Amino acid sequence: GDLFCSACHGEPHAIAPSGNDRDNVQNIALQGYAGTLDKCETCHGITPNGPGPHGFIPSSVQAVGTRIPQDYALLQNYPNPIGTRTPGKSNLTTTIEFKIKQAGKAHLDVYNQLGQKVFTVLSEYLQPGDYRVQFNADFLSTGIYFYRLTINHFSQTRKMFVSR
Known part of the structure; x- marks a missing residue:
């Protein structure tokens, strides 16, 4: 869902x-x-x-562990850059992890270099905890993108690279 x-x-x-x-x-x-x-x-x-x-x-979010974080955090995606690792085989999936200190409606969005939203990875109510989401960037062109987590009064942005 x-x-x-x-x-x-x-x-x-x-x-x-x-x-x-x-x-x-x-x-x-x-x-x-x-x-x-x-x-x-x-x-x-x-x-x-x-x-x-x-x-x-589609991507799905999963809770990781049971501890409640002391703060909010958006971690660097991995692998980064996202793209071909082996000749002839493309891997355009990356993992994004984040921490939520208080329950709320979480939004994880991807933006291009012009600041235009190109994809909503996540938009749902989450409980406090550590989370991981797999993001398939197959539809993105080669380039620099930004992903931003927004929840309650917290917002953090990180950079990711797509390489084909």
């Missing part, structure tokens, strides 16, 4: 098919639906090429 698409208009507006009634309820309501979406074609009337909305491969 809680998988978002921001590729079309820069805002999360669609979810991957899900049976979880709490998934993206606000955006579903804005689209005129009650309950959950069962098709990602709802946005534009087309079927995407990939397994997620509009062809992207």
Whole structure:
């Protein structure tokens, strides 16, 4: 659940098919639906090429351990740069870890060098803890990008590189 698409208009507006009634309820309501979406074609009337909305491969966040951090933190992604490591094999997946000291609505967004949001990795309510998310950058061109974690009154940005 809680998988978002921001590729079309820069805002999360669609979810991957899900049976979880709490998934993206606000955006579903804005689209005129009650309950959950069962098709990602709802946005534009087309079927995407990939397994997620509009062809992207969705990411999911996972809690790491059980301790409650003393502060908020956004760690450097790894590997960085993201890209080809072995001739002929591309690895465009990176890991982003972060710490949350107090529960709240967390947003993890990716921006290009012009400061334009190109992807919403995460937008959901999280409890205090350490978290890890796998981000697939397959749809990004070679270049420098920034990812920003915003939760409660905390915001931190880090730089990542995509190399093909």
